[in-house]
């Protein structure tokens with residue numbers, strides 16, 4: 001049985017179809033004081049062996065809802081609860097950046113571990129996050145899926161360059177290039193000045209007249225991608241695409257990308273946005 005969190009409904013449906021498992025329809029509500037409520041329907045088959053909660057956690061409410069779904073399944077007598085976290089909120093807070101700071105990723109991982117037998121994460125910011133869970137945790141790398149819409153373009157990519165906006169995203173660029181089946185990879189040097197301000201230093205790669213796909217694990221405020229697109233525009237790149245696994249697209253990220261001159265924005269259904277053109281369901285299904 002696949003049990004969707006309210007931020008992962010399309011992905012859950014795709015998984016249920018791929019795995020040929022029933023799709024539960026949970027009940028979501030909110031109490032007058034703002035507290036969330038998430039309940040699973042009566043487990044018709046009387047305590048199935050396994051239930052898979054699929055719940056992205058882009059907000060505090062999403063985390064509480066995930067814990068409620070896990071608990072409701074335990075209460076219903078399900079033997080094994082597996083938790084798929086397609087997008088893990090707080091995942092980038094994976095260390096104490098200053099004395100007195102929390103390791104927030106570890107704090108939420110511990111909470112999620114209490115209600116499940118196993119966790120599956122999709123492209124976390126750092127794979128080492130898996131160690132924060134108190135139950136077995138598998139990491140699924142979904143970046144290769146981002147090649148799917150690139151293959152469907154009317155005009156094939158011209159002398160494609162798969163560009164990481166910083167050296168931490170080079171594995172994503174390599175994965176998309178490999179899945180696309182050709183092209184070069186390179187990376188920019190990024191300096192972050194604040195939560196919403198970054199600058200990127202171009203590499204030596206000649207981008208004039210070439211199609212460039214800027215790849216990253218996540219677009220949050222859009223600062224990183226918008227700055228990269230602007231630099232590529234200045235250097236006369238032809239079409240500039242952005243492709244990320246997690247299209248968080250907070251605040252005015254989408255507008256910033258358009259204003260910078262992006263051709264198309266691609267993301268996956270780890271977060272349900274209008275740019276979530278690619279499903280990670282096949283790679284998650286393999287891990288289940």
Ligand code: R5P
Pocket residue numbers: 092165166168169195196198216217218219220221222223224225
């Ligand atoms: C950072 O290391 C990540 O890979 C992303 O580049 C970053 O989190 C994107 O954030 P934003 O969209 O706010 O620039």
